[in-house]
Amino acid sequence: MTPQVNENRTDVIDLENKIRSANLRPTRQRISLAKLLFSEGNRHITAEKLHGEALGKGVKISLATIYNNLHQFTTAGLLREVVVDASKSYFDTNVEPHHHFFHEDRGLLEDISSHRLTVDDIPNLPEGTEISSIDVIVRLTKRK
Amino acid sequence: MTPQVNENRTDVIDLENKIRSANLRPTRQRISLAKLLFSEGNRHITAEKLHGEALGKGVKISLATIYNNLHQFTTAGLLREVVVDASKSYFDTNVEPHHHFFHEDRGLLEDISSHRLTVDDIPNLPEGTEISSIDVIVRLTKRK
DNA sequence: CAACAGATTAGAACACTTCTAAAGAAGAAA
DNA sequence: TTTCTTCTTTAGAAGTGTTCTAATCTGTTG
Incomplete structure (x- = not known):
């Protein structure tokens, strides 16, 4: 019983619980994805990139499953979809509520914690609507 | 020489000048598009919708031309592209600088004039970058 | 274990956008 | 005007990211 084995076992149990908390079965594929997504710091990733990463680590998983699970995780509140590019998600x-820098040249997202950027004077909402979210994207290019 | 005829003639000349100001030739297709886009108030439109509208008004124009010109107009600063939906532009x-309400259920955009919503405390930018634009999207759903 | 609901899969289908290369139209020069 | 060049348009093919389909497989419950 080395500490390492313990850590890994605990991690997997945490991930399984996370998956269960979303009312989803902890399948081999979901656990692998959760590991890639949630085990080190915040990530911003596209479906195809995640698929490549999984295959690269020897995880056998189809692209359809990647999409299925990204959407299920998003619906369950484990992920958030960020729309910054007209062609991919x-x-x-x-x-947590926060905003983004988007490096247009590299297609890369970076968090801006929401207490470091605030949105004020939000006007009255149109009749019969409520806010679903507020997205602030600061688009960046290389300084000339 | 009725006022109407005058108005129409003047309109077309204005539109031609607008097109020329972008270093583009005022072709029949461009003038028709400019008429649809610029002759009454601000609009938020997708390529396919604009194509449908043109065909509906009897303007013979291909979808490729719609895309070509939307991009050329955008490059010339006559239009601005708004990214709110991962699947279409x-x-x-x-x-002018301003922000948007996006009615998620209807796929509809609405302007928020920028003096009615302000963004404060923008953090320091990452090294070597500069701001290309700041997009604020207030996403709306039907009030329950 | 059996039985069932949920999950995964390969590949087809789809929606939007871009590309291709050939034909057409606009503007400049003579 | 006619000619020449360059820009523009076009239909359809191709491309890209995403969703669908329906057959197979797996997790869970009793």
């Missing part, structure tokens, strides 16, 4: 493992 | 005829 990014998924963010940080589900 | 919206083009906004209002090129």
Whole structure:
């Protein structure tokens, strides 16, 4: 019983619980994805990139499953989808309210914690609506 | 020489000048598009919708031309592209700095004039970058 | 273990966008 | 005007990211 084995075992149990908390069965594929997504710091990743990463680590999983699970995790509040690019979706493992820098040249997202950028004077909402979310994207290019 | 005829003639000349100001030739297709886009108030429209609208008004124009011109107009600063949906692009005829309400259920954009919503405390930018734009999208759903 | 609901999968299908290369139209020069 | 060049348009093919389908497999419950 080395500490390492303990750590790994605990991690997997935590991830399984996280998956169960979303009313989903902890399958081999979901556990592998959760490991990639949640085990080190916040990530911003696209479906195809995550698929590549999984295959690269020897996890056998289809692209359809990646999409299925990214959406299920998002619905369950484990992920948040960030719309910054008209052609692909990014998924963010940080589900706390916050905003983003988007490096347009590199297609890379970076968090801005929401107490470091505030939105004021939000006007009255149109009749019969409520806010679902407020997205602030500060788009960046290389300084000339 | 009725006022109407005058107005129409003047309109078209204005639109031609607008197109020329972007270093583009005022072709029949461009003038028709400019008429649809710029002749009454601000609009937020997708390529396919604009195509449908043009065909509906009897303007013979291909979808490729719609895309070509939306991009050329955008590059020239006559339009602004708004990213709110991961699967299609919206083009906004209002090129002044401003923000948006996005009605998620209807796929509809609405302007928020920028003096009615302000962004404060923008943090220091990452090294070597500069701001290309700041997009604020207030996503709305139907009030329950 | 059996039985069932939920999950995964390969590949087809889909929606939006871009590309291709050939034909057409606009503007400049003579 | 005619000619020449460059820009523009076009239909359809191709491309890209995503979703669908329906057959197979797996986790869970009794």
